[in-house]
Amino acid sequence: MSLGTALSNIRWAERKADTEARIAAASLTARHRLSVRLMPVAAASSIFVILVLFGALSLPAAVAAVAGLVFAAAIWPLDVTAFIDVLAGRPHVTAISRATETERNSWSAVIDAIPTAALALDANGTLLHSNRLAAEMFPKIRTGLPMSQVSRSPDLLMAVDRALASEEERIDVELVERVPVERRVAATVSLLMPSVDTSAPRVLVTFRDLTEQDRLGQMRTDFIANASHELRTPLASLRAFVETLQGPARDDANARKRFLQLMASQAERMTRLIDDLLSLSRVEMRVHLPPRGIVDLNETAAYVCQSLEPVAEAASVKITLLREDSPARIRADREEIVQVLQNLIQNAIKYGREGGSVEVRVGRDTPPGSGGSKVWVNVTDDGPGIAPEHLPRLTERFYRVSVVSSRDKGGTGLGLAIVKHILNRHRADLRIASRLGAGSTFTVTFDELGGAA
Ligand SMILES: Nc1ncnc2c1ncn2[C@@H]1O[C@H](COP(=O)(O)OP(=O)(O)O)[C@@H](O)[C@H]1O
Ligand SMILES: [Mg+2]
Numbered sequence: 001m002s003l004g005t006a007l008s009n010i011r012w013a014e015r016k017a018d019t020e021a022r023i024a025a026a027s028l029t030a031r032h033r034l035s036v037r038l039m040p041v042a043a044a045s046s047i048f049v050i051l052v053l054f055g056a057l058s059l060p061a062a063v064a065a066v067a068g069l070v071f072a073a074a075i076w077p078l079d080v081t082a083f084i085d086v087l088a089g090r091p092h093v094t095a096i097s098r099a100t101e102t103e104r105n106s107w108s109a110v111i112d113a114i115p116t117a118a119l120a121l122d123a124n125g126t127l128l129h130s131n132r133l134a135a136e137m138f139p140k141i142r143t144g145l146p147m148s149q150v151s152r153s154p155d156l157l158m159a160v161d162r163a164l165a166s167e168e169e170r171i172d173v174e175l176v177e178r179v180p181v182e183r184r185v186a187a188t189v190s191l192l193m194p195s196v197d198t199s200a201p202r203v204l205v206t207f208r209d210l211t212e213q214d215r216l217g218q219m220r221t222d223f224i225a226n227a228s229h230e231l232r233t234p235l236a237s238l239r240a241f242v243e244t245l246q247g248p249a250r251d252d253a254n255a256r257k258r259f260l261q262l263m264a265s266q267a268e269r270m271t272r273l274i275d276d277l278l279s280l281s282r283v284e285m286r287v288h289l290p291p292r293g294i295v296d297l298n299e300t301a302a303y304v305c306q307s308l309e310p311v312a313e314a315a316s317v318k319i320t321l322l323r324e325d326s327p328a329r330i331r332a333d334r335e336e337i338v339q340v341l342q343n344l345i346q347n348a349i350k351y352g353r354e355g356g357s358v359e360v361r362v363g364r365d366t367p368p369g370s371g372g373s374k375v376w377v378n379v380t381d382d383g384p385g386i387a388p389e390h391l392p393r394l395t396e397r398f399y400r401v402s403v404v405s406s407r408d409k410g411g412t413g414l415g416l417a418i419v420k421h422i423l424n425r426h427r428a429d430l431r432i433a434s435r436l437g438a439g440s441t442f443t444v445t446f447d448e449l450g451g452a453a
Pocket of ligand 2: 343346347411414415416
């Protein structure tokens with residue numbers, strides 16, 4: 001046992017002893033109050049007995065007087081309001097029940113404020129209170145139900161029983177709930193201090209849904225597996241070329257020249273992938289930092305079209321730019337907007353029609369009731385288009401309609417994932433419209449900056 005655990009056990013024992021002492025004191029006080037009431041009755045009764053013996057008082061009068069005294073002792077020191085409430089048929093609220101009610105309200109409020117699902121049980125394991133998240137997690141939950149009707153998990157029920165038997169102060173269990181949806185949940189059963197009030201909570205159970213954490217963990221694992229696979233493929237071919245050059249092709253000048261070219265292109269592919277991975281992680285890290293610069297979409301689109309002119313020419317694609325008449329200014333990080341437009345225009349050149357055309361258009365809309373105007377850029381190609389089942393998944397990392405075609409064209413499958421993250425940071429929107437055989441249009445829409453900005 002560690003020193004920390006030993007200390008916490010001692011503290012727990014001290015607190016428990018203190019509370020038990022307080023409960024004992026409370027019951028002593030009750031006994032004391034009873035004796036205070038009975039003593040005057042006993043004293044007066046003794047005097048009546050003496051008076052009856054000496055003939056100074058008749059027996060029926062003495063019996064009536066003692067009965068009157070017992071009745072007075074029984075009702076004293078109840079306040080008069082109790083009688084009025086009883087006579088009026090109303091429930092009488094004593095100071096003690098009022099204090100209990102206040103205490104109940106305050107611990108219910110604490111349970112409601114717990115940011116995860118939580119419920120409290122009394123010393124019999126009956127549900128006293130549960131918060132909203134617990135009600136969402138256990139649809140059958142209702143105050144007054146035994147815990148066994150709230151959850152069927154044997155581990156959880158056993159943990160509650162052990163806590164109620166004061167065997168352990170805190171027990172962690174894991175449960176897999178299958179209804180209404182399957183999820184993994186971590187539950188912590190904590191034993192609370194014993195209280196004078198028997199209806200006070202004795203056990204607190206809090207729950208943490210691990211499903212989201214599992215999903216993120218799975219996403220991370222898949223991402224690492226995908227990234228390693230993407231890197232391993234060019235690495236394996238590089239190693240194969242090196243081995244061939246060291247062995248069978250050692251003295252073959254033609255093979256050496258060809259292999260070195262192929263090796264250079266594999267190395268380039270690895271560099272592109274690493275650049276995209278770094279770019280994605282940088283964008284992800286900054287996704288919560290609002291951009292500070294001011295960018296004119298007209299100017300940025302013209303800059304990107306011009307810089308991609310050589311790529312378009314190599315694919316015999318003609319790029320046309322249609323600008324908005326006045327500057328289309330947005331709050332943005334210029335480098336990131338360049339990256340978005342580059343990705344979209346490069347995709348249009350790569351996956352569009354060879355010898356085809358790409359149109360880049362900057363525009364402005366003022367949707368009614370939106371309180372401001374929107375500016376957008378759309379990139380349209382006249383290529384083969386994308387089948388509808390792929391559209392919702394295009395922005396997933398490493399998702400490609402055809403892995404072979406993307407690799408042949410120097411793609412990494414990360415471009416649109418980067419675009420999506422950048423647009424999230426800019427609170428902008430990406431829409432993809434495409435039909436097989438009818439080309440594709442990718443539109444990014446931003447809030448336009450007001451004139452004074
Ligand atoms: N304009 C387009 N026309 C047809 N398919 C496209 C277009 N743009 C993107 N795609 C599809 O979306 C996939 C993902 O794009 P992206 O994330 O940029 O990855 P990459 O370009 O590296 O392959 C591409 O592999 C391609 O299959
Ligand atoms: Mg791309």
